[in-house]
Amino acid sequence: MPEIRITPPLSDIDIKKIKSGDRLLITGIVYAARDAAHRRMAERIERGEELPFDIRGQIIYYMGPAPARPGTAVGSAGPTTSGRMDRYSPALIKMGLKGMIGKGPRSEDMIRTMREYGCLYMAAVGGAGALLSRRIKSSTVIAWEDMGAEALRRMEVVDFPVIVVNDSEGRDLYRESVSRYRIDG
Amino acid sequence: MKEILYSDIVKGVKEICMEANFNLGSDVIDAFRKGIEAEESPVGRDVLKQLIENAEIAADDKIAMCQDTGFAVFFVEMGDTVRIAGGAITDAINEGVRLGYDEGCLRKSICHPFTRKNTGDNTPAVIHYEPVPGDRLKITIAPKGGGSENMSGIAMLNPSDGVEGVVQYVVGKVIESGANPCPPVIVGVGIGGTFEKAALLSKKALLRTVGSVNPDQEAYALEKVILDRINRSGVGPQGLGGRVTALAVHVIIHPCHMASLPVAVNINCHAYRHKEIEF
Numbered sequence: 001m002p003e004i005r006i007t008p009p010l011s012d013i014d015i016k017k018i019k020s021g022d023r024l025l026i027t028g029i030v031y032a033a034r035d036a037a038h039r040r041m042a043e044r045i046e047r048g049e050e051l052p053f054d055i056r057g058q059i060i061y062y063m064g065p066a067p068a069r070p071g072t073a074v075g076s077a078g079p080t081t082s083g084r085m086d087r088y089s090p091a092l093i094k095m096g097l098k099g100m101i102g103k104g105p106r107s108e109d110m111i112r113t114m115r116e117y118g119c120l121y122m123a124a125v126g127g128a129g130a131l132l133s134r135r136i137k138s139s140t141v142i143a144w145e146d147m148g149a150e151a152l153r154r155m156e157v158v159d160f161p162v163i164v165v166n167d168s169e170g171r172d173l174y175r176e177s178v179s180r181y182r183i184d185g
Numbered sequence: 186m187k188e189i190l191y192s193d194i195v196k197g198v199k200e201i202c203m204e205a206n207f208n209l210g211s212d213v214i215d216a217f218r219k220g221i222e223a224e225e226s227p228v229g230r231d232v233l234k235q236l237i238e239n240a241e242i243a244a245d246d247k248i249a250m251c252q253d254t255g256f257a258v259f260f261v262e263m264g265d266t267v268r269i270a271g272g273a274i275t276d277a278i279n280e281g282v283r284l285g286y287d288e289g290c291l292r293k294s295i296c297h298p299f300t301r302k303n304t305g306d307n308t309p310a311v312i313h314y315e316p317v318p319g320d321r322l323k324i325t326i327a328p329k330g331g332g333s334e335n336m337s338g339i340a341m342l343n344p345s346d347g348v349e350g351v352v353q354y355v356v357g358k359v360i361e362s363g364a365n366p367c368p369p370v371i372v373g374v375g376i377g378g379t380f381e382k383a384a385l386l387s388k389k390a391l392l393r394t395v396g397s398v399n400p401d402q403e404a405y406a407l408e409k410v411i412l413d414r415i416n417r418s419g420v421g422p423q424g425l426g427g428r429v430t431a432l433a434v435h436v437i438i439h440p441c442h443m444a445s446l447p448v449a450v451n452i453n454c455h456a457y458r459h460k461e462i463e464f
Contacts, residue, residue, distance in 0.1 A: 036301055066252045066292040075290050076249035081332045081365050103332075104365040104424065125235050125423060126332070126367035127456045129252040130243040148303050149252075149292050163228070163425065174364055177426025181226060182419030 003161075009057025010098040015118045018164055020171035024122065026160040030059045030101065032139070034080050036150035038088040040143075045091055052143035052152055056096035063101075064149035065139065066129070074139045074155070076129030079103040082121070086110050093119045101162055105174050115170040122162035123173075135160045187264070187320035189464045191271030194324070197462040198281020201326045202257060203289035205460035206249045209240040212395040213432070213457045220369060220422070220429040229427030233369070236422075236455055247289075251456045254291035255328030257282045257310040260392060262323040265316055267464075278324070279308045294331065313385065325461040327392060333366035333454040339384055342446040348407070351376055351448045356414045358450045359431065364424025367454035369432045371395060372415070374407075375449040377439035383447035390435035391453045404436040411436070432457075 006014065007028040018024070031053060033041070041051055062082050066075030082102030089100060090113040098119055103126035106114075114121060124132060136157050143152040165173045217233050217240075224230045243250035259278055269277065286293055286307040293307040338358045342350045355374055362370075375386025399405040412434045421427025432455070441447060 039301075064252065064292065066249045066254060067290040069248065069290050075292070076243070076252040076254075078252050080253070081335070083365065103367065105363055123364070123423065123425070125232055125239075126364070127251045127330075127454050128235050128239040130246065130248050130250050131235060131239040133248065133252075134242065148305075149294070150301075150303075174424050174426075177226070177228070178363070178419040178421070178424065180419065181421055181426045181428065183417040 008059050008099065010059070011057065012118045015098060015120060015168050018120055018167060019169075020164050020167040020173045020176070022164045024162050024164060026059065026162060027158050028156070030061045030155050030157055030160070032061045032063045032065070032153040032155055034062050034064045034150055035084055036147045037144060037152045038085050042088045042091060053154065055092060057098050059099035059101060060092070060097060061101040061155070065133070068139070074133050074136045077133040077136055078129030079124045079126055082106060093117045105172070106166060111166050111170055111172060114166050115168055118168045120164055120168070121166040123165050124160070124162050132160070186266050186268050188268050188270045189322055191269055191277045193464065194269065194274065194277035195281045195284065197464070198278050198324060198326070199285035199288065201324070201460040201462050202282055202285025202291065202328070205326050205328055205458040206254050206289060206291055207247050208244050209250055209456065209458065210394070213455065214240055216395045216432040220432065224422065224427050224429045226421055226425070226427035228425045229422040229429060232422035232425065233429065249289070249291055251330060251454070252292055253294060253330040253332065254286065255330045255458070256295065256334070257286070257307055258327050258329050258388070259310055259312040260325045260327070260389065261312060261314045262317045262321070263314060264319040264321045266320045267322050275312060278312055279310055282306070282308050282310050322464040323461060325392060325459055327459040330454050330456065333370065333452045336362035336366040336452045337387070337450060339380065339447065339449040341380065342448055344444070344446045346446060350446070352407070352411055352414065354448055355411050355450050359415050359452065360418045360420060362452060363420055366452045367456070368420055368424055369422055369429045369455050371453040371457050372411070372431050372434045373451040373453065374411070374434065374436045375439070376436065376447070377441035378447060379442070380447060382439060383449035384451070386437040386439055387449035387451035390437045391451060391457070392459055393435045395433045395457060399436065401438060404438050408434045408436050
């Protein structure tokens, strides 16, 4: 299957062309945030404050890296389980977030929100942190340095490989592909 | 009495923290290779190939194979004629974790349950001690990632649920976990004992080499049945569909109370890490 190259920020037109099951190579900026950074983003939204970055058209990678060795951009850097972010993500999607990278399924509510607002959920290979770290060329903490591995990061990636799980039509690769390979009885 | 220096334990633990996170065992890599042959899904085969490449990069560059370098879980077999000179063994292990996670650029993932404030050095370790006869001290680390640990479960079944009840519970637990614990997984199952004993056995079952034969025939037979059912689920590598959902199922059976049938499931991701050192 051919790979599609994309560079954020993504528009609604870009999103509509991409389908569940597509393999993408992302080049450009992605933002790394996991549990604690999502909690703080939600708190800012609640207080009516601005987020530390312009979220419109952007991609968030659910990831907290291992420390970088001297001379490297980042340590091991694979995805974390996305479901834990389900309670925070709809608010971000409504503000213009266009993509999320993680592993594991999203809730029904999330899939509905992605369809309604046009957003992609993509999976990177969980546990392939060493391999994926080679596709990350720079990493800068842009907020909440006190949270260590959970700080909010701006990262420059080149040919970062993902597979589209949920597209803007509400399809779900996990559900479809698992039922294809299930042996009943 | 055999005397072992506190500083030697610190040094040894530091080394195994790093080695466990950099070098995936050949048993797991062999299982990936067999998985590629068995896997029908092209995406699934591709995932397994990436996992082999990932393991090679981690070993070559001495970087963690997964960014989740885990809770530092230890199993310690301590001989009754062993004496530690210069301090307490628990302190030595924690000091080794502190140094190893720092030097190895391993992620510090341990925090307060509510404030989420990080302890900063990946301590305290979880340490399970077992006294053994003789003068040996064996320390095994099995770093455990959060994503797979979250998918664990325990059930206090009714004795009348029997073998089928146990199989159903374990298989159901793995299937409902789907992509979350990073399949292909290794499934640790503890059957019997009490509530906490079953949980501990399920974790201990995860120390065994993938592909090794369980000497307990009853457990061996159960492993085959559970593995077959899990791999019929269609979950596949990374939950993206396929045959290879689990690489192995490891079962430990222990006597239980006549009123009980406890069963615990502890799922390990494909980063099936462990390393031991013996003094």
